[in-house]
Amino acid sequence: MSPLPIESVLADLSSALQQRDEVVLEAPPGAGKTTRVPPALLDADWLGKQKIIMLEPRRLAARAAAEYMASMLGEAVGRTVGYRVRLESRISTHTRIEVVTEGILTRMVQDDPSLDGIGLLIFDEFHERSLDADLGLALALQGRALFREQPALKILIMSATLEGDRLAALLNDAPVIKSEGRLYPVAIRYGAAFIAPERLYHELPARMLATIKQALVDEPGSMLVFLPGQAEIRRLHELLRSALADQKNIILAPLYGDLDLQQQRRAIEPVAAGRRKIVLATDIAESSLTIEGVRIIIDSGLHRQAVFDHGVGMSRLHTRRISRASSIQRMGRAGRIEAGVCYRLWSEHQQAQLIPFTPPAIEQADLLPLALQLQRWGVDDPNELTWLDPPAAGHYSTAVQLLCSLGALESLNKGWKLTRHGEAMARLPLHPRLAHMLLMAQPLNVTGLACDIAALLSERDPLSS
Incomplete structure (x- = not known):
């Protein structure tokens, strides 16, 4: 198993958790924090025989992380490492690392505010600032303060792009552990200016298609394409099927939350030697997931976000530009196995104009x-x-x-x-x-x-x- 950048700070992380009950970990995309941190802490003296619970923002990421950690231990999922997501659970009496989606944590805390038997609660990819993650942290902190006795419940906040100092201040001046660098460099190639919203429907597929065809000529390896939503994925998928019909070595694989598990696995699995894969994804692929063989990123720079309209009492989907933090996350999906490249469908000048972080859901959600x-x-x-x-x-x-x-x-x-x-x-x-x-x-x-x-x-x- 090849070493990952996160491994250089694992000893410091365990030591910090020995001394403090709250720690913040900043690690860039590809550092290996999701799959290397929980197993590395499993035998820590301060944990004893208690469990580690790690929160993931999406079901696919929770399953994938648990399956990978279990394979590292040479075990089936549900033994030492398991997962719980909506409508599915793979745990046993032997399970000591549970990967759960955020709504599961809320119910766990509601049922047992002290989280008895849990020694470490990990919030992975906290920069996404989902409503459930913010709520889960707030409930866990108060539940610990009111109901938890020794041994203390320790809390670890992890992300690649995080307002670390601000979060550390919230958590009693928690220490911030930083893992620098990724495995391989990623070159950035900027394009023309962002498409105006009123022309998005007509122009985005054509621009994405042209960029993908150029990247196939210029660069080897598989490709991850970020699009704002399912409609754009379906349109581009049809265009690519027609444009690349004579290239039998290329596999097209959509990836979004509503796909069934088999189709999602197809998108993240490695391809056979001599073949290439183009994964068409929403921001589900922005963090936590490792898509084998990807060294090219094509980024539309857009995402779709639910925003609550207080006038009508309903949420509406808006297509918006991503934040600088999200652009870094997406770029970091390349460079995992060798030097990569990221094509951005906006100008370098516009990159500096992006908002630093995606606004938290608590500010705009229902x-x-x-x-x-x-x-x-x-x-x-x-x-x-x-x-x-x-x-x-x-x-x-x-x-x-x-x-x-x-x-x-x-x-x-x-x-x-x-x-x-x-x-x-x-x-x-x-x-x-x-x-x-x-x-x-x-x-x-x-x-x-x-x-x-x-x-x-x-x-x-x-x-x-």
Whole structure:
């Protein structure tokens, strides 16, 4: 097994966790933090026989990380290393490293605020700042403070692009461990200026196609192409099938969250000698995943983001430019096996104009799920918890009022408490609106129909999963 850059700081990391209960780890893409850190800490004296829980933002990344770590130990998944994601669990009584998706952690903390038997909680790729990650950290910190006795629950925050000093200050001036460098250099090739939003639909596929065809001529190896969403992936996939029909050595592989597991595995597995692969991906491939053989990145510079519209009470998808941090993450997908190259479909001047970090979801997402979980936790005022960025008071108040209209809350003195209906909603692994729909369907004897609707709205294509 070849050494990775992260290995040079593993001893320092273990020592820091021996002395402190909170540590921040900054490591660039490709350093190996996701798969090398948990096994390296498994035999630490301070951990004893307790478990390590590592949070991953996506199901595919959670499965892939667990499978890779298990293979490093020469074991099947579910022995020493396992995973828990929505609707799937591979753990046993022997499991000491659990890779879980973020919503799973929220339920774990709600069920046992002390997280008894867990010695280390790792937040991987924290720079993505999902709503569940921010909530999970806030609940874990308060649960530890109120209910945990010795041995202490230790918390490790990991990311390639992180506001490390700001986060360290939040965590009692936690030490920041930095792993420098990646395995191989990545050359950057800039293109023309960003496409104007009104021309995006017509111009993006043609520009991506031209760049991919040029890269196939200029560079060897497989390719990872970043696109904003599934619609763009499908359009470009059709264009490439036609344009590359005579090149039988090239495999086209879409990669996005709603694909079934077999198709997702096909995208990340290595190809046979003499063949090349073009992976067409959303930002699901931006972090945690290692796609074997990739040394070329084609980056549209765009991503699709759900933003809550408070005027209509619904989330809308917006196509936006990525942040500088995301551009670094994407570039870092190359250079894993040899020197790589990253084609950016924007100018070098525009790179300097990108916002430094992607705004956290807590600033622009629907806060209804967060409000329901905080009410279940017993908190009326979010400011009772520790946040890197607290939810805006007005937006949170709107979410609370909507919970009241759904019958999930009732007034108690100057605050609120969950009704029996609200308790049932909070225990369902669904958005509160969908949970409310399922519960209301029961007395009407239309539960089956409600389940079908909930599956369609939450999974988009449940029949293919």
